[in-house]
Amino acid sequence: MAGRAGPLGRAAGGAAGLALVVLLVAPLVMTFLKAGEGRLPGPAEYGALRFTLVQATLSAILSVLVALPVARALARRRFPGRRLFVTLTGAPFLLPVAVAVLGLLAVFGARGWVNDLLGLAGLGPWRIYGLHGVVLAHVFFNMPLATRMLLQGWSAIPAERFRLAATLDLPPGQVFRLLEWPMLRQVVPGALAAIFAICLGSFSVALILGGGPRATTLELAIYQAFLFDFDLGRAALLALMQSGVVALAAVISLRLARMDGSGSGLGRERQRWDAPGGWRRALDCVWLVLAGLFLTLPLLALVLDGIGGLADLPARIWPAMGNSVAISLGCAALTVCLSLALSAPMARWSEGLGLMPLALSPLVLGTGYFLILNIWVSPARLALPVTLLVNTLMALPFCLRLIAPAWARAEADHGRLASQLGLTGPARLRWLLLPRMRGALGFGAGIAAALSMGDLGVITLFGSPERETLPLLMYRLLGAYRTDAASGAALVLLAMSFGIFFLFDRLGGRDA
Amino acid sequence: MKHLALATGCLLATQAVAETPVLNVYTYESFTSEWGPGPQIEAGFEAECGCDVVFTGLGDGAALLSRVRLEGERSEADVVLGLDTSLMAQAKETGLFAPTSASADYDLPIAWTDETFVPFDWGYFAFVANVGEDHPSSFEALAASDASIVIQDPRSSTPGLGLLMWVKAVYGDRAPEIWDALSDNILTVTPGWSEAYGLFLDGEADMVLSYTTSPAYHIIAEGDETKEAVPFDEGHYMQVEIAGKLAASDQPELADAFLQYLLGAEAQGVLPETNWMYPAVMPEGGLAAGFNQVVTPDKALLLSPEEAQSLRDEALAEWQAALAR
Numbered sequence: 110m111a112g113r114a115g116p117l118g119r120a121a122g123g124a125a126g127l128a129l130v131v132l133l134v135a136p137l138v139m140t141f142l143k144a145g146e147g148r149l150p151g152p153a154e155y156g157a158l159r160f161t162l163v164q165a166t167l168s169a170i171l172s173v174l175v176a177l178p179v180a181r182a183l184a185r186r187r188f189p190g191r192r193l194f195v196t197l198t199g200a201p202f203l204l205p206v207a208v209a210v211l212g213l214l215a216v217f218g219a220r221g222w223v224n225d226l227l228g229l230a231g232l233g234p235w236r237i238y239g240l241h242g243v244v245l246a247h248v249f250f251n252m253p254l255a256t257r258m259l260l261q262g263w264s265a266i267p268a269e270r271f272r273l274a275a276t277l278d279l280p281p282g283q284v285f286r287l288l289e290w291p292m293l294r295q296v297v298p299g300a301l302a303a304i305f306a307i308c309l310g311s312f313s314v315a316l317i318l319g320g321g322p323r324a325t326t327l328e329l330a331i332y333q334a335f336l337f338d339f340d341l342g343r344a345a346l347l348a349l350m351q352s353g354v355v356a357l358a359a360v361i362s363l364r365l366a367r368m369d370g371s372g373s374g375l376g377r378e379r380q381r382w383d384a385p386g387g388w389r390r391a392l393d394c395v396w397l398v399l400a401g402l403f404l405t406l407p408l409l410a411l412v413l414d415g416i417g418g419l420a421d422l423p424a425r426i427w428p429a430m431g432n433s434v435a436i437s438l439g440c441a442a443l444t445v446c447l448s449l450a451l452s453a454p455m456a457r458w459s460e461g462l463g464l465m466p467l468a469l470s471p472l473v474l475g476t477g478y479f480l481i482l483n484i485w486v487s488p489a490r491l492a493l494p495v496t497l498l499v500n501t502l503m504a505l506p507f508c509l510r511l512i513a514p515a516w517a518r519a520e521a522d523h524g525r526l527a528s529q530l531g532l533t534g535p536a537r538l539r540w541l542l543l544p545r546m547r548g549a550l551g552f553g554a555g556i557a558a559a560l561s562m563g564d565l566g567v568i569t570l571f572g573s574p575e576r577e578t579l580p581l582l583m584y585r586l587l588g589a590y591r592t593d594a595a596s597g598a599a600l601v602l603l604a605m606s607f608g609i610f611f612l613f614d615r616l617g618g619r620d621a
Numbered sequence: 622m623k624h625l626a627l628a629t630g631c632l633l634a635t636q637a638v639a640e641t642p643v644l645n646v647y648t649y650e651s652f653t654s655e656w657g658p659g660p661q662i663e664a665g666f667e668a669e670c671g672c673d674v675v676f677t678g679l680g681d682g683a684a685l686l687s688r689v690r691l692e693g694e695r696s697e698a699d700v701v702l703g704l705d706t707s708l709m710a711q712a713k714e715t716g717l718f719a720p721t722s723a724s725a726d727y728d729l730p731i732a733w734t735d736e737t738f739v740p741f742d743w744g745y746f747a748f749v750a751n752v753g754e755d756h757p758s759s760f761e762a763l764a765a766s767d768a769s770i771v772i773q774d775p776r777s778s779t780p781g782l783g784l785l786m787w788v789k790a791v792y793g794d795r796a797p798e799i800w801d802a803l804s805d806n807i808l809t810v811t812p813g814w815s816e817a818y819g820l821f822l823d824g825e826a827d828m829v830l831s832y833t834t835s836p837a838y839h840i841i842a843e844g845d846e847t848k849e850a851v852p853f854d855e856g857h858y859m860q861v862e863i864a865g866k867l868a869a870s871d872q873p874e875l876a877d878a879f880l881q882y883l884l885g886a887e888a889q890g891v892l893p894e895t896n897w898m899y900p901a902v903m904p905e906g907g908l909a910a911g912f913n914q915v916v917t918p919d920k921a922l923l924l925s926p927e928e929a930q931s932l933r934d935e936a937l938a939e940w941q942a943a944l945a946r
Contacts (some may be wrong), residue, residue: 143691211819220824238809313812316774317820322944332812333776336683337937339690339711362642423655477692487697489677515792585678587815588651590838590897620637 117534122175122454125447126462132502133465136477143480144342146344147334157330160323162354164240164309164315168247169301175248179400181289182393183256184263192472194397195260196611198404202253203556203606205563205580206314208599212407213237213318215414222406242318247311251304253404257552258303258510262288262296266520281389289296294365302362302489303510306355306467327351341476348473353466359461365369377528408603415600418593425582426601433562433579436497437609440561441554443501448508448553449538452516462507466502474499500564504557511556515549516542551617555610562606579605642672644875649685649703651896653678658888658895665891666882672875680811682779682862684714693717696871700877702741702864702883707768707782707861709738710930719868723880728903730859736861739788741883742898745918746783747850748828749821749835756828756851760788764802769826770807771817775937778813779860784830786929787858790922795864796936800943807944831858838897841911847918856920862898864891884899 217330218224224234234604237245266288274558312328327347334344409592451459478495482488488495519542526543550592565580577585579602586595625910653659679688682704689701694717704712704787712718720736727733733740748763748770750756757763763770771782771902788796808826811817815901821829833850840846864883866876882888893908900908924932 164773199777207816210816211823214820214823218825235865245782297675313816317809317811317816319809321804321807322774322941325941325945328778329774329812336687338775339687425655476691483692489697552655585650585656587819589654589656590818590835590842591656592819593821 112259113296114334115533115537118453118455121450122452122456122459123370124133125450126459129447129462129465129502129505131522132498133469133474134480135471136474137348139477139480140341140345140348141425141472144340144345146217147340147342150330150346150350153325153331154327154343157276157325157327158350160350160352161309161313161326161328164247164311164319164324164326165305166306167244168251169305171244172248172251172304173255173259173297174258175301175400177293178393178396179252180256180259180263181473182396183260186390186393186397194401196409196614198401199253199257199610200408200603200607201249201404203563203610204250204408204557205565205599205602205606206250207580208411208563208602209250209407210246210314210317210412210594211414211599213249215410216240216407217245222410230549238318238320240319240324242320243311243315243324243500246314247304247308247317249404249407250314250492251307254307254507255300255304256400257329258296259293261511261549262292262420262512265514266292298362298365298531299510302464303467303506304360305358306464306506309351309355310467310470328470328472330471335476342474344476348470351470352465352468358466359464359468362462363457380612394502399621409547409597411599411603413416415596415598415603418595419600420597421591422597423582423594425577426579426598429577429582430601430605432493432576433605434609435510436493436500436578437558437562440500440504441558441609441613442556444504445512445550445554446514447501447505450507451505451509452513455513455517455520460509463513464506467506469502471499471503474502496564496578497561500561501557503564507556507560508553511553512546515546519545548617551613551615555613555617558613559606559610562609563602565599626855642670642875643873644670644672644674644700644872644879646674646676646700646702646879647679647685647688647696647698648676648679648701649681652676652703656895658891661891661895662883662888665887666879667716669882670875670878672872674879682708683777683782686715689717689867690715696867696869698866698867699870699872700866700879704738704863704865705779705783706859706861706863706926707779707786707929707933709735709926712865713737713926716797717867717869718865719870719873720878721866721880723884725881725884725902729861729883729901731861731923735926738865739880739884739889740861740863740901742892742896742901743859743861744834744898745834745850745859745921746780746787746830747833747835747916749818749831749848749917750828750851752849754827754849758852758854760791760799760803760853760855761868763806764799766806768806768828769808770803770806770828770830771820771831772810773814773817774810774812775940778811780814780817780830781810782933783858783860784941786924786932787922789932789936790919791855792925797939797943800940804944810944832860832898833918834893834897834899834912835917837893837909837911840893840914841909846914850918850919854919856922857918857920859923860898861901896917 127151214221219234225234270288274288308329311326315324315326316329327350331347333345334340334347391501451463482491523541527537532541563580581596583595583598583602586598638789648659649670651657654762659676663676667674679685685701685703686708689696689698718737721739723739727740729743757766757768772784775781775785778872788799811820817829818831820826828851836848836850838892839848864880866880870876884902886904890904892900894900
């Protein structure tokens, strides 16, 4: 494949790759340079590594396992409101962590709806705290991602194949073996690796729902090294350890993933000829209902909880919303450009590289940038640009995961014709690639914008005298006992993250 | 030419601003928020100093200290406000802070002798619960009961660290045993105070680690008398919040004046109902009536900064070992 990328594409990819490596490595190096005496990671840190691996592995496997039947049902069933269903069930992935935990507790907590129901049935209260709670929360966050990745895989199988299968009257088992299995082999490893990497960096969810120091993750160990012991060297070493694990997972997933062998189609409207009726139809229905409830009830709880608090919101909500939207749009634009550049070489190295930001602790990243900037200028002055940069890096893996395959597919399907016509460089991008990638571009930009909107991240590390973002405002309200207003702010945040994603996804249009 | 004129204009504007001295104060996030003491104290001091006070909010006490250490002598901060005595020895060891001339006649349950840091407010840690329930009156009684509690992680939160010191101050070498007995009461541990308090308000747990003055917020600001702090017979550990001047400050006199203002009647009068802590110097009119309704412990506990510093690692290890099981 790599042979077909033009010199321009390779140059763009090379430049973006180099910039990425510098952006990721420089903060680590700087943190090491600044490190004084400290101690090496000991048994406590290895315990944290073990717990991190266990919860991330379980979360990744379960998220994908649950997403499989749901994505399949979505791919082959048509029902009124299907599009809305797809969008709504994607929402948890876009939720800020602090907000999502509130929603989960409203459903699964001690006074949550599940326990109300259990109480009616005379069953004892079910406690969410423990490893099962951590995994439940991670599945809630990440199953939507897995579902969307799988759904895209299913819709990428050319409609002609399914028509042919129907003409040949292939039984469902054969359709699975010949059409769906090759696609799954390509998509599932990537989904597993992405979710594994996301869960690896989990910190507050793991601690709050995990029930205490038992549930110490590497990211928390990094916090401890940095805040409690001020041991920058150990913080950087732990961050390196985390990157190593993610790099390993990325390599394994890229090895396992096989290119799609089903060839090209005409991109016509998909109409599934194989959707079997009878009990299979009922089962699909059950999966959709269950997934719908699991993913939307916490959102509903947040809405119900937040409406009352809307009236208590301070006037500062407006500038905070403005700042958040600005960061979010900037992040979407930057992330999409970077993803396009990294997709251009159509090489595994660039795709693998694009996953690496997932592997770096935002705390160490932020601290590293802080130390670098501090040489020349007071970092607080650059809080918003640095927030933008870190958010872009954090959103890049997801965006690239969507855009790179879409680019490769467009090239595989129509590249030869385009080359014969002498369509190269920017013209090729404009007339062949971008139109064929609309769905992925819209989705990718939406994810970047929404993730960035909800991120509290580095802005608290840098501190900013005047500039306030929406998540920061929510955090401040919580810190000032204003729980009702904070719920209101959470609702606004939810609506805005979701709204901006919906807007971009709509602009992208057709896929899904 | 136009560009040149514009550039000159900018330059002049910058110089005009530079004539007003700027005092940079680093503090924790909730101090500088709209509902915290920050805005009123800023306005009050600016009215008398002819300077510009700029608050920068940064996480909590531990994040504050890390930040100053990261910046080192290049820090733009003149004053750091919001460390506590558990962090004080560590802060002094950095050598980044300078002695201050600010002082006052403190109304603290302890004698204050340090010359680098000034205490500006204080409170007692306590478990907060709903009124009307039966509450345990000591850690041992709590461990024997089936009450559920939410606490904060000492690695990422100052109240969490305060609780470690509290148990250590009361039980000394028996601390591991107490943590072991408490482990089945601890519903969960949160990274910071606000998550824990939120869980408690949502009804997830019976009690939460907070301050004896927390119910005063509910009484005064919300007219809600359903929350109370639970008195422990063995005494309550104190949190004394401190502020200090940085040695590398380019405005040392202004920094001293600010610290003195912080201890004055005006600022001290603002603190109780914005930071929900006791003032270090009692204002003449006393406190709002809501504060009279809260529990005042019979016995105040506080380890010296040096003791707290030397016990920190050991206490954390004991806590981790007991709760990891």
